[in-house]
Amino acid sequence: MTPGALDLDAHEQPSERIKADWKHLSRLDHAALLREAPLDDPRLPIEESGFRLAGRVSRAQMSLAFSRLAPRFADEGADGDDAPVLYHPLLPGLLILPSLIPPAVQTHLLNTMIHRHLSNPVHQTNLHLHYDLPYPSSAPNCPPPSFFSLPPDSPPTFAPKDPSVHKPLSVKQVLQRRLHWVTLGGQYDWTNRVYPEAPPPLFPADLSAFLTALFPETLAQAAIVNFYTPGDTMMMHRDVSEETDKGLVSLSFGCDCLFMIAPSRGPHDGGEEAEAEAEAEAEAEADVDKEGGKGEKKYLLLRLRSGDAIYMTRESRYAWHGVPKVIKDTCPEYLADWPAGGESGEFDEWKGWMQNKRINLNVRQMRD
Incomplete structure (x- = not known):
């Protein structure tokens, strides 16, 4: 276990002030967000955004x-x-890479x-606790087909483990909202906030190689x-279960x-002197206090867009x-029709699914 990690409780809650600000932001409509929310936009010109340049990815x-x-994607990084790689003085270790992924x-x-x-049964979902998932059948020695191979008007086939508590779900209900x-x-065991001791499934090799080439200091293990739809949220939390x-x-x-992130005492804070120095620098950079007036910046409120990466x-x-x-x-136009648009036309019945979605890939190393 990393020194200091045991001091952090996976079930601990943030301050009441942070929770109240998060709740307020979650209730604002789109127009009010753009008008009232104190956004930190990494795609603004750097002289306007409050961010600083930490380096570059070649x-x-x-x-x-x-x-x-x-x-075939080698040429995607060859031009331009x-x-x-940006950072903000409030959290210098938060590295932001706008438009990294073409x-x-x-x-x-x-x-x-x-x-x-x-579609791989070894990968658990939030549905597995209460439902038996009807994985599409495949030919021998072939990977399972996509759930999008099922027509949107398919009857309910996601059977509840306890029918007295849950109703069957259709693939459309599942992919749209559930x-x-x-x-x-x-x-990860979300109930107990731990990783099981049993050996996990292998992390996908192609994703691991891709991520290692961009972020070599982190070994992709989990x-x-x-899957987000407008109206969905993620409560404020800390990822402290990794060893x-x-x-x-x-x-x-x-x-x-909107990605909200606030400093927390941890093993890398560097003591009171380093904390005071970081706070003083952040205060000097802040134009508007996140609590409504002039003064110290309490958190960052990043507007993240498709193709952006962050490295905590x-x-x-x-x-x-x-x-x-x-x-x-x-959603950008180039993704709005996904999963439709392929040459085979296989998923055209689901055209526009992505137009109302945000997908986030969050990767971590479990153990040294």
Whole structure:
């Protein structure tokens, strides 16, 4: 166990002030958000945003990473500029990489995560606790077909384990609203907030190679793919169940979201002197206090868009974070028709599913 990690309780709650601000933001409509919320937008010009440049990801590194998914993607990182890596003085260890993942690679990752890995019975979902999942049948030695291979008007086939408590669900109900997450690699126990001692399924090799090329200091051992629809939220929490302090990787697809993150005492805070220095620097940078007036910045409220990546390292590794809002009607045009649009036309009945979704791939290392 990493020194200091045992001091952090996975069930602990953030301050009442942070919870109240999160709740307020979650209740604002789109227009009010843009008008009232103190957004930190990493895609604004750096002189306007309050962010600073931490470094860059080279075109060669991006090309290598994308080629690990498929050789044809090597050219996706060959043109254009190196990708900027930004940070904010409030949380210098939170590294933000706007527009890191190009559209073609985003589409491929959605195909991989949802068509392939969601259909693999070894990957648990939020539905497994109460339902038996009707995985589409496949030919011998072939991977299971995508759940999107089932017509949207299919009858209910997701059978409840206790019919007196839950009703059967159709694939349309599941994919539109009831599916919230699927785990890859280490299968996290959400009830007890621990990873099981039993050996986990292997983390997908292509995703691991891709992530390692971009974030070599973190070994991809477990991931959660979150499915959001506007109206869905993620409460403020800390990821403290891992037995290592290696950084967390998060990739965004589809609709924009507001990502709220606030400092927390942890093993990388560096003591009172380092904390005071960070707070003083953040206060000097802040134009508007997150509690309504001039003064010290309490948290960041990032607007994350499709293709953005964040890397939670150092003091931000154990920061409080959550998603108070997914912003409707913000899915980029190149993803809006997904999963339709393929040459085979196989999923055309589901055209537009992604238009109202945000998918988040959250990756972590469980143990050293």
